[in-house]
Amino acid sequence: MPDTRVTVWNEFVHEQENDTVAEIYPDGIHGAIADALAERGFDTETATLQEPEHGLTEDVLDETDVLTWWGHAAHDEVDDAVVERVKEHVLDGMGLIVLHSAHFSKIFRELMGTTCALKWREAAERERLWVIEPSHPIAEGIDDCIELDEAEMYGERFDVPQPETLVFNSWFEGGEVFRSGCTYRRGDGRIFYFRPGHETYPVYHDEEIQRVVANAVEWAAPSDERATYSQGNAEPREDIDTSDDRTVH
Template sequence: MIKVTVWNENRHEQKNPVVREVYPEGIHGAIAAFLTEAGFEAGTATLDEPEHGLTDEVLNETDVLLWWGHLAHDEVSDEVVAKVQQRVLDGMGLIVLHSGHFSKIFKTLMGTSCDLKWREADEKERLWVVDPSHPIVEGIGESIELEKEEMYGEHFDIPAPDELVFMSWFEGGEVFRSGCTYQRGNGKVFYFRPGHETYPTYYNKDIQRVIINAVNWAKPVDRKRPVYGNAKPLELLAVK
């Protein structure tokens, strides 16, 4: 069984009654619930837990880590970020959601500012599938329409994705690369844009399906990891 940890800073839920009403069990709780229903072993971790809930034991047992953050990126310890980065390089999958684009871990793995345009105006978002053969969009039609979402607009300061899976259009006219995959070391990374805290985006069945598909895509490959460093020759070297 694939073991998933859903990490959420869990601050909006404490400060904003609108968010509490939309996600009474927290964003992490809502995501973990549909992942559990889909057959994964899903746990949660939050910012204010010791080590942000990401102890060595938790990380070492996690196949895929989901990350949602916004208000408190700077409060995530550099030590925990370094541990998550190493786990990705060792093969753990990472799915970065919505405002997690500005998280320390995503910026570390991307090596860029990860900045973008944004606007909160209750506008329609249409996520167009631009890679229809990709496993992340299995069971999804040509597009996903969200009645209300926060706008993110280009230029999105990220490295060119290995694969661009979704491209968003917003009612105000902007477009955005909203589903991007990367390989980092032995691990896979998927950035998925939707999920503003005051909208019920994570209850949308198509959004849930994308995240479920992404977990299956990002799970570690079952093989011996490459060995790095000084290496003995595989063949007999001629005497020089």
């Protein structure tokens, strides 16, 4: 963990346009997340939409073990070339943590291959995130559930592929439920979608939410023990007749 390098990406729009959000996150949502991860021993850097190449240059991604992504108002402003670059790094083994309304980000929809649409409601209602898989590393240190006094509701149906593991399932005061903690693998990369994080509520100041994000970063980080494999044209393992040259390659 101490050597895990995390780039915390945020579109950084609401904090500059909305006084309520700026008061909750004076250093931006990215600043709050990066600080919480740094306190837990991670090597953190931040990047935002407004930077050249959105702060996600090839050099930055080469040095990133896990990328966290928060977006909401400016999904369409993310350059497609940067999305493709991030995707290739995920497929090559970089971890990706997708937060709250980044379910609609270009990168998450590209990796899921679905609309990632859902129901939603802003009513500052209570949310309980129930731990579905307490043995999963992302749930380490979390009791039966996390309770948030104020949350934006996300409700089913959530148009995503079946998760590899459903770690958290949410219940909302208005009655809806939602798959709030979903793990996936794409190529060599691990992906975790984590629902909480609406910008007008101080969700990322909550210690249990911070713990989950930190657990997810540690889980998603590439492992030195990752299996190696070869691809492309392969020599036969056994003796066979290779004289057949019918090919379009």
